Amino acid sequence: MTSPLPLSPSGSRTPVGVGLKSQHYQDVLQTSPALTFFEVHAENYMVPGGAHRRYLDAISDKYALSLHGVGMSLGSAEGLDEAHVRRFRALVEDYRPWLISEHLAWSRRGDTYLNDLLPLPLNAESLEIVTRNVSHLQDAIGRRVLVENPSAYLSFETTDIPEVEFLSALADRTGCGLLLDVNNVFVSATNMGWDAAAYLDAVPTAAVGEIHLAGHALKDIDGVPLRIDDHGSRVAEDVWELYRHTIARLGARPTLIEWDTNVPSLATLVSEAGIAEGIMRQEAVAREVDRV
Template sequence: MTADCLLRAGAGLKPEHQRHILEARPDIGWFEVHAENHMGAGGPPHHFLERVRALYPVSVHGVGLSIGSAGGMASGHLARLKSVVDRYQPFIVSEHLAWSTHDGIFLNDLLPLPYTEATLSLVTRHVDEAQTLLGRRILIENPSTYLRFDEDEMPETDFLRALARRSGCGLLLDVNNVVVSAANHGFDPRSYLATFPVEHVGEIHLAGYAVLGDPEEPLLVDTHDRPVPPEVWDLYHRLITRLGPLPTLIEWDSSVPAWPILAAEVARAEALLRAADEVRVRAA
């Protein structure tokens, strides 16, 4: 990772913005792509990404490796991920703490895991397998969750800390996921972040959520379809003031807005990154 990327914010690379990005070459730090969108041999996704990669750094974010699957990760999927990583040489590769396959069936969702020693051993083995094949360290993202397991043996933050220590992986801290899970389970997001193993964080995600159900007991859903809400910005500001700058992505994956709206979100994150860096420099 270059020092420049620490002080820059990025955005998801979307077909809706293809012409503008290639023609205007906006001043943006980097772009993220979902690995699964580029696992074919060719076609328009690769044609677009190859041109963008010649202009900007990219990160690769996986959504289908099923790193928590009890039946093991699909070897074919991992091989295709390696092909994407080798081809585009991203400065970050990341995946989710989740499972999405069972008996050869892909469920097209990021499903939760019980935080037990057995699960920790399983996920650690899978992270080791992925990192060995890819030949590089990956980041694992904290999930947004909508239920808890009776058999949980440890808090999520302890699970992530142990996973990073045992496997050598890094962590992707999604602040929106923290807010969503905190609201759904009734805990304080600031207390969660106070215990998060921030020493292993290599990237931050910011996004928006939807509020569903009874206004008295709402359900928050991690939808990535709207601006970053005020409470996520507030937690993010507190976090990077404490930690210093880290590569930060604005996730906006559906109801994709016009480029100026997305660019304004990215610029806001980048302004906060630079302010946090100035605080760090003054304190040094």
């Protein structure tokens, strides 16, 4: 594999980005927002040609890209779909993205793809499966892949490895990085009754190549509160507090605002990214003061 890319393609200490939405293509090209990168879902651009690829070509001339897969199914016991790997590799070769990521999840059985990121039990057997699949993907594309922690709504009886330990072991075995979704940590910790700050403190510092932030919904399920990772609102203050905690520990990391439902204006997304940028700048100043 090639070496991981540096912290920021522009040398910035506050690398922030947002998810690229088709309704914002024109705004991005006309207004050139003050962002370091845009994230795109790989599966939306796997068909060559067409308007989406033309816009992505133009935007990638001005901004770095983060390529985020949602259908690789790294948790599939049957292995990866070779046709899907080839399509993914072609995108990597076409756009040479700054960051590449996928999910700790499964979404395929045979030739049937399920429109969801499904959980898997975290144990020695699944660690072997995911290790094999991540290694295969990285070897196929010649790049380091960041693996994202999921949102949790239930636990498996066969799970016997805590999630943060599972991901740390995966990084050790494969050399992959981690995409640390702080909103997912908060959602899972609240739903499952564990300590979000302790999870974040246990994440291996060197492995974190990117951070995701998003909004979530609070539902009442038969009198039981449940947080749903729906990416449909501003980042909650509780999640911002965990992000501050994370940046204080890790330092500046590429940070993306995800907003996939009830998509607002580009200006709103840029405003949310600006909050993350401000937190990273504040932490950089604090570190300088501590060194004096």
